[in-house]
Amino acid sequence: MNVQSETADKRKAILESTLELIRQYGLQGTPISLIAKNANVAAGTIYHYFQNKEAIISELYQMIREEMLAAMFMEENEGSDFRAQFFRGWTNLCRYFISHPGSLIFIQQYNSTPDFKSIKKKTNKIPGDKFSEFFQSGMDTGYLKKMEYNLVASVVFGAIIATAKYHISGRFDYTDGDLCKIATIIWDGIKLQ
Amino acid sequence: MNVQSETADKRKAILESTLELIRQYGLQGTPISLIAKNANVAAGTIYHYFQNKEAIISELYQMIREEMLAAMFMEENEGSDFRAQFFRGWTNLCRYFISHPGSLIFIQQYNSTPDFKSIKKKTNKIPGDKFSEFFQSGMDTGYLKKMEYNLVASVVFGAIIATAKYHISGRFDYTDGDLCKIATIIWDGIKLQ
DNA sequence: TGTTTCCGATTGAACGTTCATTCGGGGCGC
DNA sequence: GCGCCCCGAATGAACGTTCAATCGGAAACA
Known part of the structure; x- marks a missing residue:
């Protein structure tokens, strides 16, 4: 896709995807699997950028x-x-x-x-x-x-x-x-x- | 315990226990197992009085x-x-x-x-x-x-x-x-x- | 009264599902 | 070939729900 580091993009995509999904389905209604799919990322990748789900929530x-x-x-x-x-x-x-x-x-x-x-x-x-x-x-x-x-x-x-x-x-x-x-x-x- | 029908008491106990636990732990933080324990009732008993968890919530x-x-x-x-x-x-x-x-x-x-x-x-x-x-x-x-x-x-x-x-x-x-x-x-x- | 029958109330182990998290491996830049 | 990024199947815990088994008291009968 873009020239600029996709690393930062993936992190951002995860955060944005999480926020958007929480808006739709609520905090307990958005599993990691959905966040991953929505951010075009594998579930495991999320754990490369964040310690756990709570860390995503906290940063948001x-x-x-x-x-x-x-x-x-x-x-x-x-x-x-x-x-x-x-x-x-x-x-x-x-x-x-x-x-x-x-x-x-x-x-x-x-x-x-x-x-x-x-x-x-x-x-x-x-x-x-x-x-x-x-x-x-x-x-x-x-x-x-x-x-x-x-x-x-x-x-x-x-x-x-x-x-x-x-x-x-x-x-x-x-x-x-x-x-x-x-x-x-x-x-x-x-x-x- | 009391003379009066314990049937009604159990139902009421389940509702009260649910409300109290939700106050403490939130809606998704109170599993049926906890509700049961807190109401001095077996998990299965809850399904004798309510169709499912949602029915308890709805009635509350x-x-x-x-x-x-x-x-x-x-x-x-x-x-x-x-x-x-x-x-x-x-x-x-x-x-x-x-x-x-x-x-x-x-x-x-x-x-x-x-x-x-x-x-x-x-x-x-x-x-x-x-x-x-x-x-x-x-x-x-x-x-x-x-x-x-x-x-x-x-x-x-x-x-x-x-x-x-x-x-x-x-x-x-x-x-x-x-x-x-x-x-x-x-x-x-x-x-x- | 003593005995038997019966039925709703109750139990808790078991089941299937869903979820967060882990892990072993594959590819790519250096 | 080493390190970093990424993958997605595997794992195990937690949950809602089911169900076959048990309990206990009331009704029926003697």
Whole structure:
């Protein structure tokens, strides 16, 4: 096929194939054999690139977490006011999940699969802090009601997940305008009245 | 043990044991053998009461859905005004999940397990309508902003799930007062300003 | 009451399948 | 010919499900 090292390609193919299959069949519904077939690779080859199935899952988890952060803080946010930053951040993350359904499904399944709970702990702390700082700054500058971070988090992140899930499942269809409306609802709930 | 028919007890024990094990080990992490041991029953006995594993899961799903509805519309809501009805309904459902962690975990896993998606369709319609009517009446009587149901649903239900999940996972602790504060955030977001 | 018959409830070993992982070998670049 | 990449059949553990055998109490009969 290509000139460039196929080694990297195979590894990437395995990861992509795994994510795609998990989106379709779920975490426990995608055996190694299927991953191999879908990546045009023999089952044994997978064990050349990864220690075991869990290592694939783990690497996908790390990748997706980084993508999420990158998606949320995509553009320069420094210049604009707090409300605009919030809207951009919220809709960005929501759109990320909507346009990467595999990522949402993966994260949901990963989080509700007790086997993987132990590994998670390592990388848990950083994102929470970043978000919490953002909302704290909103309170300090008088944009937001004074309230604890965990209360805001429930509403803000809960709505992101729910919206993306509804959209992906086909239960509802959300246009860009709808996302803005939802962000407005949330904003009206958290802003200093 | 007891005088009363042990037949009914065994059936119930199997269901309860299954729910408890799923809470601990997840849906695919609880084999029939474990369910049997935990219910003090032989593996074969389970197949006397249920056609197969899926039938147990299915029955649990129906049970929990009914419990959810009952929890949300627990008290008489007819007399009070819309705002009070909303607060009671929201906190009731949230508290239900917090005090029945197995139910939340089960529902989450069930919804994200493609194998069971097909059976779900049968009972999907009724609850959505009930909720949608409730919010529609709020808009008609001038309590809520005019907006489509699916926009409200994302925020309201998203926050319930997220709050209960945070609480159960031990990430945050929510007191009754906290639940009220979250409900207030949401109310401020959806009410007619 | 004592004995026999009968039937649903219960058991757990056995079965067939599926899965993650291993292993021995084949081909290709150096 | 050595090392690396890759293959796919083989392996064994785990699982859902089946089934022939047993249990225990209720009904029938004496």
